[in-house]
Amino acid sequence: MAYENILYDVNDGIAVITFSRPKALNALNGALLDELVQALGEIAVDEDIRVLVLTGAGEKSFVAGADITEIAKCNTLQAKLFARKGQAVISRLQELAIPVIAAVNGFALGGGSEMALACDFIYASENAMFGLPEITLGIIPGFGGTQRLPRLVGLNRAKEMIFTGNMLPAAEARDIGLVNKVVPLDTLMAETLKTASAIAAKGKVSLRAAKQVINAGIHADLATGCAMEVDAFALCMASEDAKEGTTAFLEKRKAEFKGGLEG
Ligand code: CO8
Secondary structure, eight states: OOOSSEEEEEETTEEEEEEOOGGGTTOBOHHHHHHHHHHHHHHHTOTTOOEEEEEESSSSEEEOSBOHHHHTTOOHHHHHHHHHHHHHHHHHHHHOSSOEEEEEOSEEETHHHHHHHTSSEEEEETTOEEEOGGGGGTSOOOSSHHHHHHHHHOHHHHHHHHHHOOOEEHHHHHHTTSOSEEEOGGGHHHHHHHHHHHHHTSOHHHHHHHHHHHHHHTTSOHHHHHHHHHHHHHHHHTSHHHHHHHHHHHTTSOOOOOOOSOO
């Protein structure tokens, strides 16, 4: 599939998807969501890709939400189908086995914030603005925002953002735990790729195990989560990476992870 609404690149095990609809501040329309599904499908079956980075084209916007020209035309059934489609794509993103970083380079509004919330963590440029402004359109978030935002920043912060529709500047988003790091716009991709490279150099099996256990455990009680950790820990010990990592430490050299499962 040729991509028209996203750019898709892979270098040194790091995939970068750039939302690219400059005339609409990279708003999410149906065609873009279809392309994103396709790209995520390619990534999911490519074992050489170790980290995914999402960002927006240009200097002004990550994603300014779902495309309001499409939403405005929806009747009730179409609205349900569009919200389901967006949620399915965003869930697929969240369920990717590899780490996913959002590099938010401007407006992350509505569906744009919801996309970033489904990533494993967020780096943002100083000019980034986060918000769920749907209430100002007479609707509510439909791509998971009412569910993921309270889980990340707490009920009351999320309610304030959703009830007012106000935008939160990057530094404030960092203060409430929505964003991990804020940097100048011209260094955002370099900083994000530096972290992505550091992660990509780690063991493939252990990275996937860590993500799976964290994501599954957060919805379980502590004892169940810890039991999942024991199983995943044991699986990691059976990997070539574990043998290499522990041997490299004892031999006082840097580990060279290859990613195989057999010990
Ligand atoms: N959809 C479509 N077009 C958009 C969008 C959008 N979300 N955002 C911006 N654009 C377009 C503008 O219409 C404008 O186009 P044109 O040049 O043809 O007039 C162009 O992008 C540039 O935008 P502005 O001129 O408005 O730029 P400003 O710098 O003045 O303002 C803002 C930037 C503040 C980001 C402003 O554009 C804005 O408020 N945008 C809308 C943000 C918003 O409300 N997002 C939430 C959308 S709803 C949503 O995401 C719900 C998800 C769940 C849906 C469930 C489906 C049923």
